[in-house]
Amino acid sequence: MTFVRFLHLLGVAFFVGGQLVLVAITPLLHDDRERMRAVAKRFGAGSGVALAVIMATGAAMASKYHLWSDGTLHAKLGLLVLVFVLTGLHVVTERRRAISLSIVVVSVAIMYLGVRLTYG
Numbered sequence: 001m002t003f004v005r006f007l008h009l010l011g012v013a014f015f016v017g018g019q020l021v022l023v024a025i026t027p028l029l030h031d032d033r034e035r036m037r038a039v040a041k042r043f044g045a046g047s048g049v050a051l052a053v054i055m056a057t058g059a060a061m062a063s064k065y066h067l068w069s070d071g072t073l074h075a076k077l078g079l080l081v082l083v084f085v086l087t088g089l090h091v092v093t094e095r096r097r098a099i100s101l102s103i104v105v106v107s108v109a110i111m112y113l114g115v116r117l118t119y120g
Helices: 002-026 033-064 071-092 096-119
Strands: none
Touching: 002 033, 002 096, 071 096
16 A cells, blocks of 8 residues: 555656746746647646546545545545546636636645544
């Protein structure tokens, strides 16, 4: 289970860490839309893989530790659904900056709940 937890944390580090980096560099690349699109497209592909790893390893840990009835896990899963909804909105709307920041905030909240789930 240590390796599963490691993969979970690696996926979270990529997903949330990448978001934090994008939030920091977006203003720097604001005038170069093509470069920003290229960066976002690459991050989007990596994020999809990271989310798949996070979901698979999270499900494995929830099963192993009998957490499916835990309210903290339910809150974490609800926020994960919100991340998916916000990500979909990010793709189809012009208000991308506000949505990106919302995704970062929700992702950090998910991380907090993960720590709370692990350490009580």
